[in-house]
Structures are given as C-alpha cells and as structure tokens.
Amino acid sequence: MLRGSKIGLRARHEDDVPILQAELHDDVVNASRAEGGPWRPITHGSKDAPFVVDDKEQKHVSFSVVELDGGTLIGSANLWGIDNHNRFAHIGLGLLPPARGKGYGTDAVAVLCHYGFVVRGLHRLQIETLSDNAAMLRSAERNGFVREGVLRSSAWVMGEFLDEVLLGLLVKDWKPDSEG
Numbered sequence: 001m002l003r004g005s006k007i008g009l010r011a012r013h014e015d016d017v018p019i020l021q022a023e024l025h026d027d028v029v030n031a032s033r034a035e036g037g038p039w040r041p042i043t044h045g046s047k048d049a050p051f052v053v054d055d056k057e058q059k060h061v062s063f064s065v066v067e068l069d070g071g072t073l074i075g076s077a078n079l080w081g082i083d084n085h086n087r088f089a090h091i092g093l094g095l096l097p098p099a100r101g102k103g104y105g106t107d108a109v110a111v112l113c114h115y116g117f118v119v120r121g122l123h124r125l126q127i128e129t130l131s132d133n134a135a136m137l138r139s140a141e142r143n144g145f146v147r148e149g150v151l152r153s154s155a156w157v158m159g160e161f162l163d164e165v166l167l168g169l170l171v172k173d174w175k176p177d178s179e180g
Contacts, residue, residue, distance in 0.1 A: 001036040002063075002115055004107035009077055009115065012053045016064045018044055020051040020076050023096045032158050033130055051076060058082070063116075065095065065108050068149055074099035077108050079116055079125075084175035088124035089116055113143055118173045124170050130145065130155060131163040145169045 001010040021044060025031050032039045035050075042049050053062045059082045065075035075095035082089040091112050095104055109127075111120075127145060129136040136173040145167040153161035 001066075002111050002119075003068060004111040006068060006107045007074065007104050007111065008066050008068050008071075009108065009111050010066060012051065012062050012064045012076075016073055017049060017051045018092075019073055019096075021049055024076065024094045024104060025050050027097075028142075029158060030094075033133070034092075036155065064178075065093075065099075065104065067099075067104075074104060075108070077112055079112060079120070082120070082122075083122065083133050086124075087122045088126060089122055091116075091119070091125055093139075100135065105135055106142045109139045109143045109145075113169065113174055117174055118176075124168060124173065126169075127167045128164050129167070130157070131165050137167075140167045140169075143169065144173055144175055146173075 001008045021042070024034070025042065028039050046052075051062070060078060060080045061082070062076065062078045064073055065077050066077055073096070075093065078092045079089040079094055091109060093105060093108055093112070095108075108147045113125060116125050127136065127140050128151070129140070131150065146169065147165055149166045151164040151166060154164045155162045
C-alpha cells in the first residue's frame with residue numbers, strides 16, 4: 001500500500017467494487033460529471049463495471065482509497081492514459097460522499113504524484129476537471145499543479161456544456177514534501 005498522511009492507496013479488492021459502483025457510479029449526477037461521457041446503467045457484477053480492475057491493462061492503474069485510521073474504503077483513484085514514451089499520465093479521483101471535505105483528496109493527489117513520479121518514473125501528470133469542481137482544483141493546486149488552460153464548453157454534462165480546467169505538474173516542479 002502507498003501511504004499518505006491520512007489515506008492509503010491499495011489494490012482494488014473485489015468487495016470494493018459494489019460499494020464504489022453504488023456510491024459513485026450509480027449517483028447519476030456525480031458519474032456524469034466525472035466520466036466524460038453519458039451515464040449508463042451497469043449491472044452489478046458486470047465485467048464492464050467501471051471499478052472492475054483488469055490487472056493486465058498497462059495504460060490504467062486503479063487504486064482503492066482507504067483511511068489509514070481503520071482502513072475504511074473512501075474512494076477510487078487512478079492514473080490513466082499512461083504514456084510510457086512521453087512519460088505522462090492523467091490523474092482521476094472519486095471520493096465517497098461521507099469522505100468529501102476532509103482533506104483526503106489533497107492527500108490522495110499527493111500519493112498519486114509520488115506513485116507517478118517515483119514509482120513509474122513519469123515526467124508529467126495532468127488533471128482535467130470541470131471548472132466548478134472547487135475541491136479537485138484546490139487538491140491539485142495544493143500539490144503544485146498549475147492551471148494551464150480552460151477548455152471552453154468541452155464537457156456535455158446533464159444537458160449543458162461546461163468548461164474544463166487543464167492542470168499540469170512536471171516532476172521538476174513537484175515538491176515531495178507535500179506527499180504527506
């Protein structure tokens with residue numbers, strides 16, 4: 001397990017999948033805002049469920065986020081679109097509703113940075129998030145991510161176009177002390 005100051009990132013357990021699906025995917029508004037595509041219902045137990053991990057997939061690494069104090073499952077975190085040639089990846093994070101607003105997101109982003117830069121040897125990490133996602137913007141910026149641009153009206157979410165913010169962090173600008 002990778003440890004931050006408040007959270008740990010561990011391998012996804014089979015028991016995590018129904019909880020993450022019920023709390024994150026089955027919340028239509030949350031999933032529509034997070035997924036970058038139209039929400040669709042997925043049967044529990046389906047091999048296509050969004051939180052099922054394919055251990056052979058090389059361009060996507062999924063973690064379950066757990067509280068260090070007690071080991072309670074509190075969310076999902078991943079590096080996706082991993083490009084080993086250009087040495088960059090995207091960060092994704094989803095916290096269960098009771099875990100939001102407690103600093104877990106900032107800690108999870110820090111641990112993902114450690115994983116990406118130290119374990120995987122990446123040069124750049126990137127986050128795309130809706131412009132009104134204040135929690136993710138705050139978590140990213142507290143970890144040294146820089147706003148690099150706004151993708152105007154780039155996300156169709158629940159009947160309207162929304163702006164996305166693009167944030168990036170280079171390994172040379174990363175401050176490992178923020179890892180926790």
